[in-house]
Amino acid sequence: MDPKYMQIYKTMKQRILDGIYKEDNQKLPNEVTLCQEFDCSRMTIKKALDLLVMDGLIYRKKGKGSFVLPPGALSSKINIQEDHIVGLTNSSEKNVTSKILDFQLKFADETIANKLCIQKNDPVYDIHRLRLIDQKPYVLERTYMSTSLIPGLDMDVLNHSVYDYIEQTLNFKIAGFLRITRADCSNPSDQKYLELKDTEPVLEVEQVAYLDNGTPFEYSFSRHRYDRFEFFSRSMRHI
Amino acid sequence: MDPKYMQIYKTMKQRILDGIYKEDNQKLPNEVTLCQEFDCSRMTIKKALDLLVMDGLIYRKKGKGSFVLPPGALSSKINIQEDHIVGLTNSSEKNVTSKILDFQLKFADETIANKLCIQKNDPVYDIHRLRLIDQKPYVLERTYMSTSLIPGLDMDVLNHSVYDYIEQTLNFKIAGFLRITRADCSNPSDQKYLELKDTEPVLEVEQVAYLDNGTPFEYSFSRHRYDRFEFFSRSMRHI
DNA sequence: CAGTGGTCTAGACCACAAT
DNA sequence: TTGTGGTCTAGACCACTGT
Numbered sequence: 001m002d003p004k005y006m007q008i009y010k011t012m013k014q015r016i017l018d019g020i021y022k023e024d025n026q027k028l029p030n031e032v033t034l035c036q037e038f039d040c041s042r043m044t045i046k047k048a049l050d051l052l053v054m055d056g057l058i059y060r061k062k063g064k065g066s067f068v069l070p071p072g073a074l075s076s077k078i079n080i081q082e083d084h085i086v087g088l089t090n091s092s093e094k095n096v097t098s099k100i101l102d103f104q105l106k107f108a109d110e111t112i113a114n115k116l117c118i119q120k121n122d123p124v125y126d127i128h129r130l131r132l133i134d135q136k137p138y139v140l141e142r143t144y145m146s147t148s149l150i151p152g153l154d155m156d157v158l159n160h161s162v163y164d165y166i167e168q169t170l171n172f173k174i175a176g177f178l179r180i181t182r183a184d185c186s187n188p189s190d191q192k193y194l195e196l197k198d199t200e201p202v203l204e205v206e207q208v209a210y211l212d213n214g215t216p217f218e219y220s221f222s223r224h225r226y227d228r229f230e231f232f233s234r235s236m237r238h239i
Numbered sequence: 240m241d242p243k244y245m246q247i248y249k250t251m252k253q254r255i256l257d258g259i260y261k262e263d264n265q266k267l268p269n270e271v272t273l274c275q276e277f278d279c280s281r282m283t284i285k286k287a288l289d290l291l292v293m294d295g296l297i298y299r300k301k302g303k304g305s306f307v308l309p310p311g312a313l314s315s316k317i318n319i320q321e322d323h324i325v326g327l328t329n330s331s332e333k334n335v336t337s338k339i340l341d342f343q344l345k346f347a348d349e350t351i352a353n354k355l356c357i358q359k360n361d362p363v364y365d366i367h368r369l370r371l372i373d374q375k376p377y378v379l380e381r382t383y384m385s386t387s388l389i390p391g392l393d394m395d396v397l398n399h400s401v402y403d404y405i406e407q408t409l410n411f412k413i414a415g416f417l418r419i420t421r422a423d424c425s426n427p428s429d430q431k432y433l434e435l436k437d438t439e440p441v442l443e444v445e446q447v448a449y450l451d452n453g454t455p456f457e458y459s460f461s462r463h464r465y466d467r468f469e470f471f472s473r474s475m476r477h478i
Numbered sequence: 479c480a481g482t483g484g485t486c487t488a489g490a491c492c493a494c495a496a497t
Numbered sequence: 498t499t500g501t502g503g504t505c506t507a508g509a510c511c512a513c514t515g516t
Contacts, residue, residue: 003504026453030483040505041506041507042483042506042507042508043486043504043507046483049483056417059451060482061451061452061483062512062513063512063513064483064514065514066482070356117309176295176474177473177474179470181470182469183423183463184422185438185440198438199438201422201424201439201440203421210298212298226422226440231418231420231421232417232418232419233418233420234415235416235418242486243485244486269502270502271500271501279487280487281487281502282486282488283487288502299503300495301501302494302500302502303496303500303501304501304502481515482513482514483514484513485510485512487507487508487510488507490505492502492504493501495501496498496501497498497500
């Protein structure tokens, strides 16, 4: 059962997407009116509308009111929302398959140990996967995870979703990530697996993912085909 | 004068960065204690700590408490926080200069008109700038802005900061943006101005920027040197 | 002036965690 | 059971907008 502010947020979001508030120059009803409609206090309405502001769907002006913002552009490429946690397997894409190129254990070097908050030379999984969508190569992933934190990883898990294994089998919760995104020249391995020409680049995402107790559990590099992935983000200053 | 929750947020942020809460296993004082310290209600403390959660600096667990998260990695490259509004001129980088490659008026095509919410064939500025840091090329920008919304743009403004002109001279407020980030092959123009080899890629950012009244005022493409820019983002699920 | 959102309070009840 | 954060209320006062 969602809390009340979340229900109101979802209802309002759907209304905005349905274009309900187009009529009065994109203006939403004022807060007191919404309080009456949803039978709640102003604080609860504000919490719901603040979520819409964070989504970039509305903006609010003291003394004026709250207004729907024009929608952003769409794109035919795979679209990664910056604030999305889900792995590729759980994205809106269908037909995601994985090809495991390499799966072995190694001793953590300084960098990996540092990122995963473990000791140098502690054992880690070293996973090399190619992810395909509709049989076409999309991304080449190099992933390091601590074996003691994430026990029992095997080919079967890797062929499906590691994130599902962590959340459903190990019953951990994934809390978030830290990401660095950059462009890079493709190397021979990229060219081979992603079927790129040697002049074509990749979009690299370096990521540390955290569990809900704050422990980093994954350090990875994902090299995406430059022409099939883009990152999407919205951000609104408090106004 | 900042509101109380903002002052508390800033104070707590500084304390975290100073490592004040390292002692007790990264645990923050509980909310009631903080209420007493800052002489405020729990709602106000929560609002302040929620900002720290959004910054990815702390996480909070029902029944347990609030804890500082390990800090992210640093990098020697120019680091663009996903939720930053400021232009390059106002970033932490010093010695930012601009070289105006082209500055003219044109009729908005369908795409530009659509992004800027104006009519097709309305006049727009078409600005081509090379931005340098310490005399080294970093980014090539192609910017479109409506002449009626942003009047009086000239070479002098372009040589300094367009954002400063909009906020300080025109007295508008910049509210936020919508961004799409992707990798791309460099074209001859990129190679010439950014001093890239023809095999080297760029990091392209397509952006629509909005004023605080919801009006889009800028549509731009920024093509960054792949080896001097990276995007940084943190995201934490509500836990 | 009236209308609007922004902040803030002092409490209440709940759900979850550890003991 | 105790301690913790999550939600929610019913009101208050303030600052900003437009008439």
